[in-house]
Amino acid sequence: MLDRKEQLKDIGDGESKLDPLSACSRCAACQSACPSWSATQLETRSPRGRVQLIRAFNDHRLADSKELREALFTCLDCRACETACPNDIHPGQLSLLKRAEIMPDGLPRRIRRMLTNAPLLHAGMMEFGMGAMRLLYQQTGLRHWLRSSGLLHSMPKLERLDRYLPEIPGKPARASLPEIVPATGVKKGVVGYFLGCAMNVLFPDAALSAVRVLSLLGYDVLTPRGIVCCGAPQMTMGEIDSAKEMARRNIRAFDEVDIIVTDCAACGAEMKGYEHLLNVDQALRFSAKVRDFAEFVEPFIGDMEILPGCYTWHAPCHLAHAQGVCDPPKRILKKIAGEFLELTEEDRCCGSAGIYWLTNPQIADNALERKLRFIRETNADTIVTSNPGCVLQLLAGKSEGDEWNVKYLSEVLEVAMQGRMENCDSSRETNLLLSNNKRGVIR
Amino acid sequence: MPKGSVSADEVSLIAYGYDGSTSLTGQPDAVVHISSEAQAQAVMRLAQEYAAPLFPRGAGTGLAGGSTPNGGVVMDFAPMNRVIEIDRECLMAVVEPGVITGDFQTVVEKMGLFYPPDPASLKQCTLGGNVATCAGGPRCLKYGVTREYVRGLHFVVPGGEVIRDGGKYIKSAAGYNLSQLFIGSEGTLGVVTEVTLRLIPLPETAGTTLALFKDLEISASAVNGLLESGMLPSVIEFVDKTGIDCVQRTWDMGIEADVEAMLLIESDGYLESVRKELVLAKEICHRHGAKRVELAMEKPERDRLWKLRRSISPALSKLMPNKLGEDISVPRSEIIHMVREIRDIASRNDLMIPVFGHIGDGNLHPNVLFDMNNGEMMRRVENATSELIRAAVGVGGTLSGEHGIGMLKKDFLPLAIPSINMDYYRRIKTLFDPLRIMNPAKIFDM
Numbered sequence: 001m002l003d004r005k006e007q008l009k010d011i012g013d014g015e016s017k018l019d020p021l022s023a024c025s026r027c028a029a030c031q032s033a034c035p036s037w038s039a040t041q042l043e044t045r046s047p048r049g050r051v052q053l054i055r056a057f058n059d060h061r062l063a064d065s066k067e068l069r070e071a072l073f074t075c076l077d078c079r080a081c082e083t084a085c086p087n088d089i090h091p092g093q094l095s096l097l098k099r100a101e102i103m104p105d106g107l108p109r110r111i112r113r114m115l116t117n118a119p120l121l122h123a124g125m126m127e128f129g130m131g132a133m134r135l136l137y138q139q140t141g142l143r144h145w146l147r148s149s150g151l152l153h154s155m156p157k158l159e160r161l162d163r164y165l166p167e168i169p170g171k172p173a174r175a176s177l178p179e180i181v182p183a184t185g186v187k188k189g190v191v192g193y194f195l196g197c198a199m200n201v202l203f204p205d206a207a208l209s210a211v212r213v214l215s216l217l218g219y220d221v222l223t224p225r226g227i228v229c230c231g232a233p234q235m236t237m238g239e240i241d242s243a244k245e246m247a248r249r250n251i252r253a254f255d256e257v258d259i260i261v262t263d264c265a266a267c268g269a270e271m272k273g274y275e276h277l278l279n280v281d282q283a284l285r286f287s288a289k290v291r292d293f294a295e296f297v298e299p300f301i302g303d304m305e306i307l308p309g310c311y312t313w314h315a316p317c318h319l320a321h322a323q324g325v326c327d328p329p330k331r332i333l334k335k336i337a338g339e340f341l342e343l344t345e346e347d348r349c350c351g352s353a354g355i356y357w358l359t360n361p362q363i364a365d366n367a368l369e370r371k372l373r374f375i376r377e378t379n380a381d382t383i384v385t386s387n388p389g390c391v392l393q394l395l396a397g398k399s400e401g402d403e404w405n406v407k408y409l410s411e412v413l414e415v416a417m418q419g420r421m422e423n424c425d426s427s428r429e430t431n432l433l434l435s436n437n438k439r440g441v442i443r
Numbered sequence: 444m445p446k447g448s449v450s451a452d453e454v455s456l457i458a459y460g461y462d463g464s465t466s467l468t469g470q471p472d473a474v475v476h477i478s479s480e481a482q483a484q485a486v487m488r489l490a491q492e493y494a495a496p497l498f499p500r501g502a503g504t505g506l507a508g509g510s511t512p513n514g515g516v517v518m519d520f521a522p523m524n525r526v527i528e529i530d531r532e533c534l535m536a537v538v539e540p541g542v543i544t545g546d547f548q549t550v551v552e553k554m555g556l557f558y559p560p561d562p563a564s565l566k567q568c569t570l571g572g573n574v575a576t577c578a579g580g581p582r583c584l585k586y587g588v589t590r591e592y593v594r595g596l597h598f599v600v601p602g603g604e605v606i607r608d609g610g611k612y613i614k615s616a617a618g619y620n621l622s623q624l625f626i627g628s629e630g631t632l633g634v635v636t637e638v639t640l641r642l643i644p645l646p647e648t649a650g651t652t653l654a655l656f657k658d659l660e661i662s663a664s665a666v667n668g669l670l671e672s673g674m675l676p677s678v679i680e681f682v683d684k685t686g687i688d689c690v691q692r693t694w695d696m697g698i699e700a701d702v703e704a705m706l707l708i709e710s711d712g713y714l715e716s717v718r719k720e721l722v723l724a725k726e727i728c729h730r731h732g733a734k735r736v737e738l739a740m741e742k743p744e745r746d747r748l749w750k751l752r753r754s755i756s757p758a759l760s761k762l763m764p765n766k767l768g769e770d771i772s773v774p775r776s777e778i779i780h781m782v783r784e785i786r787d788i789a790s791r792n793d794l795m796i797p798v799f800g801h802i803g804d805g806n807l808h809p810n811v812l813f814d815m816n817n818g819e820m821m822r823r824v825e826n827a828t829s830e831l832i833r834a835a836v837g838v839g840g841t842l843s844g845e846h847g848i849g850m851l852k853k854d855f856l857p858l859a860i861p862s863i864n865m866d867y868y869r870r871i872k873t874l875f876d877p878l879r880i881m882n883p884a885k886i887f888d889m
């Protein structure tokens with residue numbers, strides 16, 4: 001039995017003496033956890049099936065084909081199979097790596113790589129793009145017109161895109177976030193904050209909440225200028241080299257801090273995986289420094305203001321399965337929520353999975369429907385989570401009768417902390433700091 | 444056939460070529476995804492016409508290569524997965540064959556009802572597969588195996604006719620019981636398309652006793668003590684020293700080095716009676732010389748006590764790449780004898796063979812650990828397996844309690860089954876399947 005590192009390293013290496021995949025006992029304990037299997041009931045869409053197909057490919061019993069790629073690209077990378085597997089096999093990650101290996105390196109791929117790499121490597125470019133989209137699509141009334149004209153219905157992909165696209169905020173988080181936000185009150189130390197792309201442009205309020213919470217807990221918060229996308233989107237597209245480049249840049253950017261906090265589950269999982277991606281000491285050290293927001297703050301959460309309302313927790317796959325962080329967010333919520341309601345299958349994928357909702361709508365919708373059914377069963381009024389993809393997905397699935405809203409953990413925690421602070425001393429300091437430093441210190 | 448219900452691409456042919464056995468793999472010519480009885484009939488009709496071999500498959504979790512194809516057509520029943528009806532008044536359910544066992548249990552338990560058969564694979568295996576293999580599990584000590592719950596079947600035979608047998612009644616003395624003939628037939632006579640299952644009221648609660656023994660003999664006498672005391676535990680599971688050691692090599696479970704055997708005893712029913720039975724079980728284990736006994740009523744504590752038993756399979760996979768899970772079933776009085784015999788066989792063949800299983804009903808799982816790439820070892824494995832089965836038959840037992848014969852054990856079947864019985868098997872098979880297209884070369888050769 002090889003450990004995870006060797007499993008992932010040896011992949012595709014036909015020469016390796018012991019086939020690490022042979023440790024898969026074909027027990028199918030992973031099957032019922034898999035959203036793509038549940039939606040299709042097909043072995044070729046199941047984790048066991050994917051492992052066996054990869055194995056056959058490695059053994060030259062199976063050639064590359066459209067069907068093989070479909071089998072690998074329909075994996076949502078939710079990693080639920082990895083939690084379920086008793087034998088430490090990683091079907092999700094193995095599928096991801098195999099995608100990278102079998103994708104032909106033709107012109108279309110190179111063009112796509114170029115188009116996606118640029119905004120992911122330059123936050124400014126992405127901010128510009130989003131700003132343009134906001135102006136041209138949302139503010140000119142084009143969106144309104146497209147929606148009311150019925151034109152969208154004749155273009156299902158576009159209609160889907162429109163349904164998922166939230167109102168883009170006027171300003172990205174970076175515009176109001178100085179490189180260093182000092183601790184509020186007695187300083188305990190310094191933490192790095194990894195500002196993910198989606199948090200930056202789509203959910204700046206939540207990102208700022210996360211920073212303020214860290215500051216309120218007594219930490220100087222460093223958001224380095226040099227950070228780029230975590231690389232997760234590139235990995236799902238099979239662009240492993242681009243992902244490696246992003247990893248290297250982020251590692252450099254955070255050289256000085258000992259702890260790196262992120263409020264995006266997908267970024268956290270990706271960065272904790274740099275050690276496997278790059279397999280060098282530096283990456284190993286970096287990954288060991290990464291903490292999810294909930295994981296980091298939970299030990300410091302004492303008495304809080306109790307928030308009115310009923311809350312439940314949707315656990316992002318990349319938090320619960322990829323990072324194994326399951327209890328901390330719930331423990332926090334139980335301390336601050338007027339009422340905390342358990343969500344059935346809380347750690348089951350909502351179907352968002354990067355841009356999976358766009359590329360594989362059928363399976364994504366099946367996962368979403370299942371999620372919404374259980375959400376509605378709870379009767380909660382606030383669904384708390386910590387991943388941009390999940391927020392977009394849940395909001396896209398919300399229908400007229402649904403009275404609930406979706407919030408980031410950092411947002412609800414900040415409200416509870418501020419409430420308590422207001423009762424004791426003042427925390428205006430941090431807020432002031434953030435608003436004084438409005439115009440991009442980080443450029 | 445609706446669109447998408449036939450797959451014949453290379454990828455599907457590989458993905459439907461294996462089951463839960465680690466060493467058997469085949470390849471079909473096509474896979475048909477069945478979602479209705481009418482489709483199953485159509486396939487059976489065509490197959491008869493063209494004499495095409497058919498390989499029924501549920502979830503492919505079988506441990507004997509029962510569903511593995513060799514050319515021909517895999518009939519995949521996974522999409523046919525509706526719970527058609529749950530009849531509270533009659534305490535009966537009607538289901539399609541592709542329903543996942545654990546999903547079904549969750550549904551009925553929400554209604555305060557209970558479907559007891561609990562194969563360890565319940566989260567992934569299908570009720571159709573359970574019927575075809577007569578699946579069992581720990582709880583079968585008190586509640587009986589799948590067979591005890593099937594009250595009716597729809598069964599499509601080659602040519603496409605449907606045999607509808609039984610129904611929502613408990614008793615029947617009218618005619619031959621064909622359902623019971625189909626149960627355990629491993630897809631060699633036809634395919635199951637509908638099952639009527641008996642349900643019982645869900646017990647109020649359950650509790651667990653863990654008892655550790657320094658001596659194998661004493662642990663067996665404790666089992667007898669328990670069963671003679673007048674109570675009927677729902678479960679009595681056993682793990683031998685090799686099994687305990689295998690787990691503890693990977694995860695320290697805090698079990699002392701001088702422990703030779705572990706028993707896990709479960710009681711279920713009303714709270715008062717479960718409490719009473721736990722105390723009684725503890726007393727009996729102590730009286731029979733247990734070294735340490737622990738009781739638990741709450742779920743987390745019970746899970747803790749079950750941890751070692753549940754960790755065995757993954758622990759074994761960490762020690763050796765392959766394992767052959769035997770499934771012998773012997774008279775309870777012979778268990779100790781059998782466990783000793785297994786130890787001798789292990790040392791004679793220089794192999795690791797941990798033993799665990801359902802000691803309460805005499806169904807043991809000695810697992811032979813090996814590496815398939817080691818040819819010399821494979822010879823010793825073969826030898827040990829045949830010695831194991833001979834030993835089980837020698838003490839009046841048989842070679843499979845719940846996993847079935849499939850491909851894996853068919854060579855050994857004649858050791859346990861008299862030739863006249865085998866002769867009748869062949870006649871029955873010919874009656875239903877004259878062209879021998881149903882799951883050919885499984886259970887026995889014609």
Ligand SMILES: Cc1cc2nc3c(=O)[nH]c(=O)nc-3n(C[C@H](O)[C@H](O)[C@H](O)COP(=O)(O)OP(=O)(O)OC[C@H]3O[C@@H](n4cnc5c(N)ncnc54)[C@H](O)[C@@H]3O)c2cc1C
Binds near residue numbers: 500503562634
């Ligand atoms: C980890 C693990 C633990 C297990 N634990 C247990 C256990 O505790 N107890 C136990 O009894 N078994 C156990 N098993 C074995 C296996 O799960 C059972 O044999 C189960 O009943 C098989 O169900 P399946 O749906 O996977 O059937 P498959 O493996 O697909 O098929 C099994 C047999 O049934 C036939 N079949 C399937 N569906 C139909 C149908 N609709 N009509 C006709 N024939 C059909 C197939 O041809 C084959 O012969 C375990 C397996 C694993 C992997």
Ligand code: SF4
Binds near residue numbers: 047075078095
């Ligand atoms: S990562 Fe998710 S979608 Fe992919 S195989 Fe595992 S469970 Fe299935």
Ligand code: SF4
Binds near residue numbers: 023
């Ligand atoms: S990946 Fe793990 S859980 Fe899935 S079949 Fe293989 S060993 Fe079993």
